[in-house]
Amino acid sequence: MRLVLKKRLWIIGLILVLSLPLLYCGACAGNERVTIGDINSDPAGYVGKTVTVSGEYRGWEAGHGSPPVTRSDWVLKDATGAIYVTGMALSGFDPVTDVGKKVTVYGVVRVKDSQAYIEAETIG
Numbered sequence: 731m732r733l734v735l736k737k738r739l740w741i742i743g744l745i746l747v748l749s750l751p752l753l754y755c756g757a758c759a760g761n762e763r764v765t766i767g768d769i770n771s772d773p774a775g776y777v778g779k780t781v782t783v784s785g786e787y788r789g790w791e792a793g794h795g796s797p798p799v800t801r802s803d804w805v806l807k808d809a810t811g812a813i814y815v816t817g818m819a820l821s822g823f824d825p826v827t828d829v830g831k832k833v834t835v836y837g838v839v840r841v842k843d844s845q846a847y848i849e850a851e852t853i854g
Contacts, residue, residue, distance in 0.1 A: 767810025769839055773846035776839040783848065784834040788812065789825035798842040799849075806835055806848070818850040 785808035797803035799816040837850040
């Protein structure tokens with residue numbers, strides 16, 4: 731009887747652990763996965779849409795225009811282009827030494843002065 735109970739508790743624990751990524755990004759369910767190039771080629775078509783974008787953290791890399799909201803906005807880059815991200819700082823990321831690390835951003839596309847950017851809701 732004790733062994734059966736331990737086995738059931740172990741299975742429940744395993745299910746919970748495997749479900750954590752889904753719970754962590756429950757807000758991301760149904761988001762449209764896009765490239766940065768998709769957004770930059772049609773900013774107006776993405777305004778207000780919640781998207782998922784993966785790429786490299788580029789910190790405060792120059793050459794992508796001015797940060798659209800604050801000086802703390804940071805650059806996300808993939809093979810198709812670069813875009814600013816605002817609304818959430820990357821906890822534990824250093825804008826200089828962590829450049830190049832892989833990041834996935836879930837957020838809403840906004841446009842300011844014809845420049846698209848992502849207002850992050852979740853960063854993974």
